[in-house]
Amino acid sequence: MTITPRKWWQDGVVYQIYPASFKDSNGDGIGDIPGIISELDYIRSIGVDIIWICPMYDSPQVDMGYDVRDYENVYPPYGTVQDMEILIAETHARGMRIILDLVVNHTSDQHKWFQESRSSKDSPKRDWYIWRPARYIDGVRKPPNNWLGNFGGSVWQWDDQTQEYYLHLFCPEQPDLNWENEDTRKAIYESAMEFWLERGVDGFRVDTVNMYSKGEMLDAPITDPRSEWQFAGYQYCNGPRMHEFLSEMNAVLEKYDAMTVGECPNTPDMGRVLKYVSAKEKQLNMVFQFDVVDIGQGPYKFQTTPFNWKLPQFKHAIETTQNLIRGNDGWTTVFLENHDQSRSISRFTSDAPEHRVAGGKLLSLMMAALSGTMFIYQGQELGMVNFPLEWSMDEYKDVDSTNYYAMVNERNGGDAEALAAAKAALQHLARDHARVPIPWSASSNAGFSTAKPWMRPNDDYNICNAKQQQSDKNSVLSYWKRMLQLRRHYSDLFVHGDFDLLDKQNLEIFAFTKTWQNRKALVLLNFTARQQELQLPPGAQNQKMELLVSTLDMPGGCLAAYEGRIYMLALD
Ligand code: GLC
Ligand code: CA
DSSP, X not given: OOOOOOOTTTSOEEEEEOHHHHOOSSSSSSOOHHHHHHTXXXXXXXXXXXXXXXXXXXXXOTTTTSSOSEEEEEOGGGOOXXXXXXXXXXXXXXXXXXXXXXXXXBOOTTSHHHXXXXXXXXXXXXXXXOEEOXXXXXXXXXXXXXXXXXXXXXXXXXXXXXXXEEEOSSOTTSOBBOTTSHHHHHHHIIIIIIHHHTTTOOEEEETTGGGSOOTTOOOOOOSOTTOSSBOOHHHHSSOTTHHHHHHHHHHHHHTTTOEEEEEEOSOOOHHHHHHHHOGGGOSOXXXXXXXXXXXXXXXXXXXXXXXXXOHHHHHHHHHHHHGGGTTSSOOOEEOSOOTTXXXXXXXXXXXXXXXXXXXXXXXXXXXXXSOSEEEEETTGGGTOOOOOTTSOGGGOOOHHHHHHHHHHHHHTTTOHHHHHHHHHHHHHHOGGGGSSOOOOOSSGGGGTOSSOOSSOOOGGGGTSOHHHHHTOTTSHHHHHHHHHHHHHHTHHHHHHSEEEEESTXXXXXXXXXXXXXXXXXEEEEEOSSSOEEOOOOTTSTTOOEEEEEESSSSOOSEEOTTOEEEEEEOOO
């Protein structure tokens, strides 16, 4: 096997920042760029190499900045382009790199390109977005197809002025750009990419990257007979021109040695994923697959009940993403949280007061031992958990949550039981849980702001905050720091090694090995609230081994509730 030199982003640990909720510097209740700058030393102290800033561009904020009005400007409450330049310089001065969120599947309907496009059918920018005439069924005006939008409803919006529909896979205020048009693509590269690459950013997390090529836009199969609109993720993702578009985009990025990580939903076929991340294909450096984070979700995400999954499914999802690097030139990612997911402790372990710290350490140990570039989402390092069921629906600010709740209400004529089930699902899975302010201290407003924050801080900030955890050697934060050091020390094994799942069907213990040349580690993770016998799984018996680390200071003869361990195995 030929050994290719490693890229800077492979061993890097990425820390994701959600500007609105990270830190408020000027007392308006909204996080901002100076707030981020003021905590760069904190971020560095965790052991992070790269920061990823969620959209800070000028935006009407219908979808928290994923609706960009101007790529070349900053949302005023967050700061200015100059603040961004300072952030870039200060990040680099600390030996870290910085990537931005590249949101170019769609813009805001207030972007000047769309304003021009919608102004008339003869506008030179008409074709920069996706316009189609209506179809008439029994004389009734209908959208061009039956696709369901990501936030509910049809993906088509009727425009009275020019008497056509435009496509929006997300909110109506987020019209999809037409990637088929070469001028549009060029404008995207210049305005959204090169503007910031020239200012020194080191790469991008590429939003909804597999949706650029829409193919023929045929009707989706009927999977929800009660609805006029049908799930179409397999229609609009991974269309025929994806690879061509990405090659073109990569040619721009390559000039800057920029890193890319693409968001890749609705792609269970590993052959396809590999094509995106294989080094020789020159498309993307890596992607976020949804195998792990989609676990337990219903066909329509919230149509499910909490903990509607079994451990073997979780193991299988991890195995799938780990195997991407095996025997080929692809690369993978390790993540459990981001701004679109609820908190991992609440989802995959237990957020009961007596277990939450153990759960946080267990997931930290697991992630530290998995191959690929690692991503930590703000607050994950503090072991943050979902906010409680008692909070009213008013505390949910995300369109995804509020649209779903309104839809259930409408469909069921306000039925209390249906609404309670919807709320239980939201309490478990809503994106809002990731979007509450970071608890910096036990003082008022969780030390996030001197004013009332735009979202309510979680009730537990007196016991879960950065200040307390920095001085507590048993905190989740201290554990993350330790695990990131260990990962760096054994990077061959943990970042690049081969993953082998043991005892797949075991419903309570997740066991796997990592192997790199003559080194092998065994990872044992107790995913239950009960003590478990310390039994070596089939495949790891009769081997000499030494404990490398546990989530407990003084591990005993059994695996404690939510305890994790790594052993080094002696290879003969
Ligand atoms: C991605 C983002 C999400 C956003 C959507 C539309 O999935 O991560 O937050 O709502 O794209 O841009
Ligand atoms: Ca502010």
